[in-house]
Amino acid sequence: MKIFSILILLLIPILVPSQTLKGVVLDSITNKTLPYASLALKDKNSGVYSNEDGTYSFNISKASAKDTLVISLIGYHNKKIAVTHILDRTEEDLNFQMLPKFETLDEVLIHNTSKTYRNNKIKLSSGNRKLIFPFSVPFGYETATLIENPKHKNGKLVKLHLKFKDSSKDIYDTYQTYYRIAFYNIDSLGFPGDLLHFENIIIKPEIHEKNYIIDLEDKGIPFTKKGIFIGIETVKPDSVKLKSSMYVTTPSILHTHTKHRLKYARFRSNDWVKHSRKSVHKDKLYAVPFIKIEMVYEKEKTK
Template identity: 25%
Template sequence: MSTYSLRTILLLPALLTALTSQAQTITGTILDAKTHEPLPYVNIGVLHKGVGTVADDKGTYHLPVGPTHATDTVRVSSLGFRPRLLRVQELRQQPTVELSPEAVVLREVKVKAKGLYKHTRVLGFKKPDGNGTLTMTSDDLGTEIGSVINLKSKPTRLVNANFSVAYNHSGPLTFRVNIYRLLPDGRPSEEKLLHRDVIVTSSVEKGTISVDLAPDQLILDEDFMLALEWIKGPEKAKVKSQLAFVAGLGYANNDLYLRKTSQATWERASAGAVLAGMQPKISFYVTAQD
C-alpha cells in the first residue's frame, strides 16, 4: 500500500508546474572559431545530468536548463574540434559558442597489405527478423544506443554498419553513426574512431539501415562500440513511442549501452537476474574483412 498521503498527491501537480515555470531554455549558435561559420549537429549538454540536445544543421541549439543546474558544467563537442566546458551561467550570458579546430590523432595500426583482406565476416548481433524490440531511451535529441562489437581477428577493416529497424511510424529520421573506443573496463569512452561525421537520413519503416564505411578505410585492432544517435527528425514526442529496433537475448558478448541525450552517462542495459545471465542485445552489426 502506498505511503503517500492524499494531500501530497494533490500538491504534486502544483509543485511540478512551479518547477517547470522556473526552467529556462538557452538558445544559441555553435560556430567554427576559425571560419565563424555555423557548425551542424554539435552535441551540447549538462555533464552526467541527462539534460542535453544536438544543434541543428545551421548550428542553432535549444538547451532546457532548470534552476538546479546553475552551477553545473555544460560540455560542447563536435568531431574535429576541441571540446568546450562552460558553466550554465556562462552559457546564459554568452549563448554563442565557438569551437576551435583540432587535428584528429590517429592511433597506429599494423596494416596488412590491401590484397590480404580476403575473409569477409559479420560481427555483432545479426537478427534482422527477431521478435524483440528496443526503443530509444528518451525523446531528446542526442539519445543513443550502442552495442559492443568484438573482433575475431586483428587487424580488421570495417566495410559497412547495419541497424535493424523493427518499426518506424514517425517518418524520416536523421542519425549519426558513431564508433567509440572502449575503456580498459570494457565500457564506452567518449573517443570516436571515425574521422568524420557519418550522417544518414532514413525513412525505413521496417528493415535494415545500411551505411557504407568503405570510404573511411577504418582498420581496427581493438574491440569497439557501434552506436546510433538520433540528431534530427519529427516531433520529439513521437520518436520514443514510434521507433524501435530489433532486439533479442543471448549469452554471448556484445554488451548493450544506452544514454538519454548528449553528454549523458552511458548506462549498461540488463535483462535482470531472473534470466540467469542472459543479456539484451540489439541487432546492430558490421560487415568486416580480415
C-alpha cells in the same frame, strides 16, 4: 535557530532564473555552422541538438547554478561552460565555437592508409537474427554495442547493416528520429573508449525503412584485436515537436538477445553505464541492438 535556517538554505540548490539560451554552434576555424551538435547539462538528462543550420534553443530554467553546460560533436573537442558564467552574459545570442581535432584525424588517416587488407570479407553480428524485436530509444540516448573479434587480429570495417521496424502502419503516435553512428575502441575496463573515426555520421531512415546499409570501405575505420563498439545515438530532427515526456521514436532499431552484457548506454556526453537489466522478453538474456558488419583482416607482413 538562525544557524539551522542558514544551513537549510545552503542545502537548497540555487535554481537559474527562467532563461532560454539561443545562438549558433560554429567551427572555430572555418566559421561554418555545425548541425546536430549536442548541448546538455552534465550528469543530467537535459539537453538539445543544434538544428540543420547550426542554430539552437535550450531552456535551462531548471538548471542549478552549480551545473555545467557541455557542447559536444564528433570530430571536435568538447566545450564545457559553468552555468554561472552564462548568467553573466550581456549579449542577446550565445554562439559557441568548436575546435576541430585536426591532429588526431590526420594521424588516424595516415596510419590506416599505410596498411593492406585481405579481399575476403568476414561477416559478424551482435546476436541471432531469428530473435529480433523493435525497441524505442528516447532522444538524446546513445547505446554502444560490442562486436567481438573472433580471430584477435587487426582489420578494418567495410560495411554496417542496421535493421528497423516498418512503422508506416502504426496506429499510435510516433516521432521520427535520426541516428548518429559512432565507432569506439575498447578501454582497459571493457567500456567504450576513444573514438576510432572522427566523421559526424547522421543517418535519416524513413519510417517504412527496414534495412539501412552504410558503406565504410573508404573510411579507414580500424577493427581492433578485441573488437569494436558501435554507438547509435537517437537524434531529434528539427521538425519534431514533442507533446509529452512519454513518446515512441521511429523507425525503431530492431534488437536481439545475447547471453552476455555487450551493451553500454549514456545520455549525450555523460559517462557510459554498463547495461545490466535483463530483457523483458527473455528473463535470462540481455537485449542489444541487432547489428551486422562486414570487415577485412590485415595482410600479414612478409619477411
